[in-house]
Amino acid sequence: MGRLKSRAAFLAALAFLLIILLLSLVAAVMFGTTPLPVGQVYAVLYHELAHLLTGVPFPEGWGPGNAVHDVVWLIRLPRLVLAVTVGACLSLSGVAMQAIVQNPLADPYVLGISSGASFGATLAVLLGVGAAWGGNFVGVMAFLGALGTSFAVVFLANLGGRANAVKLLLAGSALSAVCGAFSNFLIYRADADRAVSQVARWTMGSLAAASWPVNAVLALVALAGTAFFLTQCRALDLMLLGNDTALTLGVDLHRRRTAYLAVAALMTGFAVWAAGIIGFVGLVVPHAVRMLFGTNHRRLVPLAVLTGGLFLLWADVLCRMVLPGNELPIGVLTSMLGAPVFLYLMARSKYGFGGGAS
């Protein structure tokens, strides 16, 4: 069995992950394309925190404008924080979608929702669609793209009978292909080089555009999404037993399913807006957490959020280390890691998650 089922084990894991996450943020800031002395990196962090928390002015040569300060505080750290928030959002969306479609194979990428978000963003960037929504209209369009595809996938999979794994995956990959084709068509037709490279960022994923304002938005989305789903743990558990059973246990899932889908699409949409398509995080992370801690959402939700953040943080570090002098797009790496896991899950005759049977 080997599953850590007790409450003590869960709380210990929660504390452990939080501490590791904080330590990782501090440790990973050392990794980058230009090597920086350890002492200087931490001096920057120390002075920034002192300045932020107590208002102490920066010592001479340590404030904004200083090269080391800018690399650490305006490039490296925001990027790590973005990795954590995006990872948390994607992982939690995965948990929610797996419950919504009652299938452990669901994930924003596999179900085509990331492609929808990317298509929305492409429309916004290349054609200026949705500019009326103001400065953040690219994000709004990514969100609408995610929302539109997620409902379309579930609707298509429910045509002619209840959705099952095969229909969901087919609907997801078909819609993913459609969105991808239209995005590529727009990119092909576009003549602006800058716009094309900006769109390419969306299709392969990148955390390079991190900044504190973007992080603030993503952190807010991740926190709000986590808080929301933490209040829904019982319904999420019941959802996995199916509509009929949930109904006999006093919970009508019909409306909740729509609400959960909207929240999951919101998180995916913002994650795509900030970092492009990063696939399979929502598949791999919840699966790993379930194997160790079981399916109960009261544990799964917080642990998947933290593990997702941690996973993407180190995945991004890895991306910067693999190719000397260059970086691997993070979406490429997560797909390389995640697709085999997906195939493994699919090949198993039954999805008896949580150890025991297998």
Add this chain to the structure above:
Amino acid sequence: MTIETRGLTAAPGGKEILHGIDLAVHDGQLVGIIGPNGSGKSTLLKCIYRTLRPTGGAIMLDGQELERYSVRQSAQYLAVVAQHNAYAFDFTVEEIVLMGRAPHKRALERDSTRDRQNAAEALAAVGLAGFALRSFSTLSGGERQRVILARALAQQTPCLILDEPTNHLDIQHQLGMMDLVRASGKTVLAALHDLNIATTYCDWLYALQDGRLVGSGRPHDLLTPDFIRQVYHVEARVAEVDGQMVVVYRKGGTAG
């Protein structure tokens, strides 16, 4: 607590399957629904446990129309043991049984020590006391069925709906489950395949054929050889052994 249907019709998938069913389950009674495959037993039960919306007639729970109860309220009155209980995700046995407490919980309320105690008692009642931390997917069909019964018991409802509850069980556990249901004192409506189980345990039987009620009565009044032939198209004899009624089927006795 009583369950009643009046002129109930249902048409799952557009085709009318139930044609005006009137039945009544009185307080504390164990009532069986019998009838061949496809006669509408499950459809009837689904209407009562609300996963299928009737197209006509009424269902009364404790004298009030079922429609007036919220889903949560009716789940406080009715617990269900249905047939299909295979889940794609793995829960522990205890987690499954604790879900029976859901209708009694407010949105953010956690499982209390009392809930856990309820779950443990229910598991002990179905003979699975040591199974709390086992993973549901590793259990046999019969064990799963008993876990689902434990969940229904943990739900602590005055009524119980059973849809062929003894399907996956060996004879020991068939009798064990029916003994438990009988002893619970709950108002029970059960669809049953096995006529001997039905005669042994039920106070009253309703017989369905092609979505119509074709008979009702005390088991030994209703189940005559003629009636069994008419409903099931088989030749059978009815005997009494030690004061208990038994149905004996004749080999090759299907009457076209």
